[in-house]
Each structure stands twice: as structure tokens, then as C-alpha cells.
Amino acid sequence: MNEVSNRTIMVLLVATIVVSLGGTFISLSAVNNRLTSIGLAPITGFATVPNATATVTIVGASSIFFSQATVAFGSGSVDTAGGFNNCTLSTLDQNQEGANSGCSSGFLEVSNGFTIENDGNTNLSVELRTNQTAEQFIGIGSALFLWNVTVNESGSCVNKSGTNRDVVEPNTTSSDTCGGSGPNDCGAIFEAVSAGATSAANKNICPSLLFKDTSDALNIDINISIPSDAPTGAKLVGLIVTGTTET
Amino acid sequence: MKKNLILIFILLVMMQIGVVNAIRISPSSIKIDFQPNYEETFTFHTERAENIGVYIEGGLAEYVTVEEDNIAKDGTFIIKVKLPAEIETPGKNRVLVGLIEKGRGGGTVTGIASIRTPIDIKVPYPGIYAQIGFNVHDLNINETANFVVTINNLGKEDITNAKAVIDIFDSNERLVEKLFTQEKKIKANTQENLVVLFDPSKHTAGQYKAIAHVTYDDKSKDLEANFKIGILNVKIINYTKIFFKDEISKFDIEIESRWNSKINDIFGEVKVFNNTKEVSSFKTVSVSLEPWEKKIISTFWDPEGLGEGTYNVEITLFYEGQTTKITEKIEIIVLKEKISFFKKYFTTTNLLIAAVLLLILINIIILVRKRKK
Numbered sequence: 001m002n003e004v005s006n007r008t009i010m011v012l013l014v015a016t017i018v019v020s021l022g023g024t025f026i027s028l029s030a031v032n033n034r035l036t037s038i039g040l041a042p043i044t045g046f047a048t049v050p051n052a053t054a055t056v057t058i059v060g061a062s063s064i065f066f067s068q069a070t071v072a073f074g075s076g077s078v079d080t081a082g083g084f085n086n087c088t089l090s091t092l093d094q095n096q097e098g099a100n101s102g103c104s105s106g107f108l109e110v111s112n113g114f115t116i117e118n119d120g121n122t123n124l125s126v127e128l129r130t131n132q133t134a135e136q137f138i139g140i141g142s143a144l145f146l147w148n149v150t151v152n153e154s155g156s157c158v159n160k161s162g163t164n165r166d167v168v169e170p171n172t173t174s175s176d177t178c179g180g181s182g183p184n185d186c187g188a189i190f191e192a193v194s195a196g197a198t199s200a201a202n203k204n205i206c207p208s209l210l211f212k213d214t215s216d217a218l219n220i221d222i223n224i225s226i227p228s229d230a231p232t233g234a235k236l237v238g239l240i241v242t243g244t245t246e247t
Numbered sequence: 248m249k250k251n252l253i254l255i256f257i258l259l260v261m262m263q264i265g266v267v268n269a270i271r272i273s274p275s276s277i278k279i280d281f282q283p284n285y286e287e288t289f290t291f292h293t294e295r296a297e298n299i300g301v302y303i304e305g306g307l308a309e310y311v312t313v314e315e316d317n318i319a320k321d322g323t324f325i326i327k328v329k330l331p332a333e334i335e336t337p338g339k340n341r342v343l344v345g346l347i348e349k350g351r352g353g354g355t356v357t358g359i360a361s362i363r364t365p366i367d368i369k370v371p372y373p374g375i376y377a378q379i380g381f382n383v384h385d386l387n388i389n390e391t392a393n394f395v396v397t398i399n400n401l402g403k404e405d406i407t408n409a410k411a412v413i414d415i416f417d418s419n420e421r422l423v424e425k426l427f428t429q430e431k432k433i434k435a436n437t438q439e440n441l442v443v444l445f446d447p448s449k450h451t452a453g454q455y456k457a458i459a460h461v462t463y464d465d466k467s468k469d470l471e472a473n474f475k476i477g478i479l480n481v482k483i484i485n486y487t488k489i490f491f492k493d494e495i496s497k498f499d500i501e502i503e504s505r506w507n508s509k510i511n512d513i514f515g516e517v518k519v520f521n522n523t524k525e526v527s528s529f530k531t532v533s534v535s536l537e538p539w540e541k542k543i544i545s546t547f548w549d550p551e552g553l554g555e556g557t558y559n560v561e562i563t564l565f566y567e568g569q570t571t572k573i574t575e576k577i578e579i580i581v582l583k584e585k586i587s588f589f590k591k592y593f594t595t596t597n598l599l600i601a602a603v604l605l606l607i608l609i610n611i612i613i614l615v616r617k618r619k620k
Contacts, residue, residue, distance in 0.1 A: 055278075055279075055436075056277065056278065056279055056280075056287065057276075057278040058276070058277050058278075058289075059277065060273070060274060060275040061271060061273035061275050061292075062271065062272050062273070062362050062363075062364065063269055063270065063272070063274035063362065064269070064270060064348070064360050064362050064397040065269035065270075065360070066269075066360055068358075069358040069360075070356070070357050071355055071356045072355050073355045089355075114356075114358045116358070119269060119274075120271065120275065122275045131359075166399055198268070198304075199345075222356055224355075236355065236356075237355070237357070238345070238356075238358075238359045239357065239358050239359065240359045240360075240361055241358065241361065241363050242347075242362070243360075243361070244343065244362075244363040244364075244365060245275040245276045245363070245364060245365055247276050247365055
């Protein structure tokens with residue numbers, strides 16, 4: 001084995017430091033641009049109807065942020081040799097043993113699901129949908145695709161403004177007390193996803209996600225059940241989170 | 248070794264590159280009061296990015312269009328609102344301007360973020376139409392407060408005379424006072440407050456109900472609200488009554504504030520009497536109470552040397568230069584011997600029953616095996 005010279009090591013070290021500093025500079029510039037776009041850019045309003053005297057009120061900036069944006073289970077199969085008919089992949093390890101149930105060792109154990117944050121300066125009503133049903137995603141009608149929404153930081157989700165601002169647990173607070181805009185606001189523990197191509201399929205999962213730094217994040221865990229007779233091939237699906245300014 | 252180092256270097260480089268998955272939109276909210284044929288453009292701001300798409304949705308989406316999309320260039324896009332001569336549905340009509348990430352991939356399940364700005368177009372109701380609110384607050388007996396009736400004229404016509412009469416009822420449903428607001432004119436699409444001052448010094452502390460009878464032109468509406476008049480007093484609601492001989496026990500005192508402000512440094516003193524002779528005394532820690540809050544303050548008591556029986560107890564709370572005192576009774580009893588789980592369930596009778604059942608089971612198994620042979 002050839003020994004690496006001290007010179008090579010020094011070059012690699014310097015290169016790493018340069019990339020670190022460069023990345024920091026790029027990030028800071030991006031932050032500055034964002035602040036500029038939110039706070040300093042002019043808003044034009046050119047009324048083309050001369051007699052119009054409508055009042056217009058314009059407020060703030062909204063932002064939603066995936067701090068954890070992908071979940072990859074890798075490649076695997078149903079462990080039929082072990083006597084299983086279904087493989088269940090979950091980002092929430094309910095049995096505390098860290099193993100996917102009924103699955104071959106090829107699938108990766110994923111212990112963290114999605115995390116979304118409200119990093120703007122307004123509270124957001126948060127809705128969720130997937131772009132495919134369980135059957136479209138896995139390719140067979142007996143497949144299951146579930147989500148479980150919880151708060152990442154205590155008190156992040158409250159009921160809708162105008163009511164008493166009670167804390168809401170997205171997966172356990174009943175719809176009656178959830179205080180959202182419709183009867184389906186707030187969900188259940190590991191409920192079936194709401195799927196569709198448009199926002200008509202959106203399910204409200206949090207009537208009001210606060211923008212306070214210490215209480216502004218939700219967790220979305222998923223659970224996929226794959227029957228042994230599901231067709232093979234790459235399985236990909238999108239989880240669409242929509243934040244709307246609370247007014 | 249060189250290859251390993253190059254691999255490590257590549258991994259380190261990849262770790263330095265931050266991946267930002269935020270999607271932003273500004274402004275976050277637009278409110279428009281409807282005018283026939285109204286037109287206006289709005290410039291929106293977001294991140295400069297190739298993979299962000301704009302969409303419009305809602306019942307009035309046909310009147311809102313994307314005039315320019317420069318998101319890839321400088322993170323801006325221009326929306327044009329061009330309203331018709333008339334909108335049939337009165338009240339709040341909402342159009343949503345949204346941004347969504349496009350072309351994201353990289354996992355079995357990929358998170359796609361979308362953010363929306365509501366454009367709320369307020370369309371007046373025909374004729375006279377008002378949205379009315381009534382606000383009252385808890386207050387202390389030595390304070391005054393404004394009771395406010397808010398009238399939002401959402402109609403097309405002005406309201407010429409709006410006023411309110413507020414009836415105050417005590418907890419026994421007795422009318423104790425009437426308050427009269429001024430009369431006001433409220434133009435279309437504006438909001439006014441009818442305000443009247445309430446002085447609780449003529450009343451006693453407790454729970455009250457206020458009913459506002461609001462009249463505006465030929466219409467009327469009644470609204471109800473509850474409030475409390477507070478007094479500087481902390482009530483003792485409950486306390487521990489049973490104690491065990493020769494055992495140190497927790498002494499809880501449940502207290503409740505009747506004051507509409509915070510009270511600090513509340514502590515209790517407990518004296519135990521055998522007939523009239525004081526046999527023990529002790530104090531609790533200090534606590535504070537938020538307005539109208541209930542709390543339990545705890546301490547521990549050792550009834551050393553005291554026998555079984557009933558004793559008089561005097562509990563005194565100290566706070567803000569005031570006191571609350573009650574005189575009640577407590578009881579000291581002998582603690583019964585704890586029966587272990589083993590002794591409770593593994594009695595002779597239970598063991599015999601188990602043995603019989605086991606023998607029956609063994610016989611059944613032997614019988615079944617014999618029949619099979």
C-alpha cells in the first residue's frame with residue numbers, strides 16, 4: 001500500500017476548509033437575499049380603474065420548510081420465507097425494536113419521518129395530501145399507505161384563530177374541538193392518506209401552526225404495508241404539504 | 248489509502264453543501280374591499296429558483312392571472328386582479344395564490360412543499376348588514392373597564408343610528424345595572440365601537456352576566472357575555488383530613504384566588520389542637536396564584552406522639568397583608584397491615600383448586616392420547 005504524502009493530506013485539508021467557508025458564505029448570501037425579498041422589496045399596485053377607492057391590506061411573509069424532506073426505504077421484498085404475507089415499513093417504530101415487520105433485510109430501517117417547520121412570520125393552516133393512493137403507489141388494492149401527524153415541538157399546533165387558542169394534538173384531538181374550518185380537521189393515529197391530483201384532496205392536519213421559534217414544527221410519520229403479491233419495481237410517491245396564511 | 252482519503256474528502260464536501268427545502272411567499276395575505284371592475288397588480292416575492300411553480304385556485308380564480316413569472320430570474324412574479332362589475336356571493340370571497348416545488352425526487356416518499364397567499368375579497372351584502380361583537384373583561388372591584396360593542400357594517404348602505412343598552416345580571420339572575428352607549432352612524436364597509444364605562448364598586452365580588460341589546464336602523468341583535476368581579480381573597484377549598492398514626496404524611500391544601508391579578512407569596516400555617524391545647528404547628532412553602540387560579544400547596548406532617556382520634560385544625564393563609572382562616576377537623580387512624588400480593592392470592596383454598604384443575608387437565612390429555620393410539 002502506497003503511503004500518502006503529507007503534502008496530499010495538507011491539500012485535502014485546505015480544500016475541505018475552503019469548501020466549508022465557501023458554503024457558509026453562499027448560505028449567508030442566500031439568507032440576505034431572502035430577508036431582502038421579504039422586507040425591502042417594493043410592492044407595486046397600479047390601479048387601472050381611476051375611480052377605484054378600494055382598500056387593500058397587505059401583510060407579511062409566509063414560509064414552510066422541510067427540515068427532513070425524503071424518506072428512502074431502499075430495496076427489499078416481503079419476507080415470505082419467514083412466513084409473512086405482508087411487509088410493513090414504518091418511520092415510527094411502534095414496537096421499539098427498530099425492525100421493519102415482515103420485510104427482508106434489504107429494506108432500510110428509517111427511524112425518522114418528515115419534519116416541517118413554519119419559518120415565516122405568520123401562523124399557517126397546514127394541509128396534507130399525497131399524489132397517489134395506496135393502490136396507485138404500490139400497485140395493488142390491498143396495500144396500505146398511512147400517515148401519522150404529531151407535533152415536533154410542544155404547543156406548535158393550536159385551534160383556529162377567533163376561538164380560545166387551545167393546544168391541538170393533530171392525531172388525537174377530536175374534530176369537534178380541533179377548531180378548524182371543516183369537519184375533517186385533525187386526524188387520527190396512522191390514518192389512511194388523502195390522495196389526489198389537486199388541493200381538493202387536501203386534508204387539514206393542523207388548523208394553526210404557530211411561527212414561534214420554539215413551537216413551530218410538525219412530524220409526519222408514514223406506514224406502508226406491502227402485500228406479498230404486489231408487483232415489483234421502483235415505488236415513488238409525493239407527500240404534498242400546503243401552508244396557507246391564517247387570517 | 249489514497250482512494251479512501253479521496254472518498255472521505257468527497258463525503259466531507261457533500262456534507263458542507265446545505266440542502267434548503269423552504270418555500271416562501273410574500274406578501275402572506277391580501278385583503279381587498281370589492282369595487283366594480285376593480286383592477287390591480289401585485290408583485291409577489293419568493294426564492295430565486297428553477298423548480299417553483301405558481302398556481303391560482305378558488306371560486307374567483309378566473310379573475311386572477313399570472314402576468315409575469317420571473318421566479319427563475321429574480322424570485323418575483325406578478326399577479327393581476329381584475330374583478331367583474333358584480334360578484335353575486337356577499338361576504339368574504341377567497342382566491343389563493345400558491346407556489347409549489349416541482350421535480351423533486353430522491354426517496355421512496357418525497358416531501359413537496361407548497362405555500363399559499365389568500366386574497367380575500369370582501370363583497371358587501373345587499374341593504375343593511377352588520378357583524379356585531381361584544382367584549383367584556385374580568386376586573387377587580389377597585390377597577391373600571393370599558394364594555395365594547397363592535398359593529399362592522401358589511402352592507403352596501405350606511406347605518407344611520409346604532410346604539411346599545413347593556414343589562415348587567417348577578418349570579419342570581421337579578422338585574423343590577425343598565426348601561427347606555429352613545430348612538431353612532433356607521434358608513435358602509437366600515438367598523439365602529441360603541442363604548443361604555445363600567446364601575447364595579449357599587450356591586451359585590453362574584454360572577455356576572457352582561458346582555459347587550461344592540462339596535463341599528465330597523466334591526467336588532469342581543470349578545471351575551473360573562474365576566475367576574477374580583478376581590479383580594481384566597482379561598483381554602485379543601486385540605487387533607489385523614490392521617491396515619493406514627494407515619495409522616497402529605498398535608499395538601501387546595502386554594503383558589505378570587506382576584507383578577509396575580510397574588511404572590513401565599514403561604515399557609517397549620518395548627519393542630521387536642522381539644523383546646525395546641526399539639527402541633529407547621530407552615531407550607533410560598534406559592535403564587537394567577538388570576539382566578541386554583542392550586543394545591545403541600546407540606547409534610549409527622550403526627551409524632553399523637554394517638555388515634557379526631558383533632559381540631561386551624562388553617563390560615565397569609566397573602567398581601569391579608570389572611571383567610573378556617574377551623575375544621577382531622578382524623579388520625581391506625582394504618583392497617585399491608586397484605587402482600589402473595590398472601591392475598593396464594594391462599595390454601597386457591598392452591599387446592601389449582602391442583603384439582605391441573606389433575607383434571609392431565610387426565611384429559613392422557614385420555615385423548617390413549618384414544619388416538
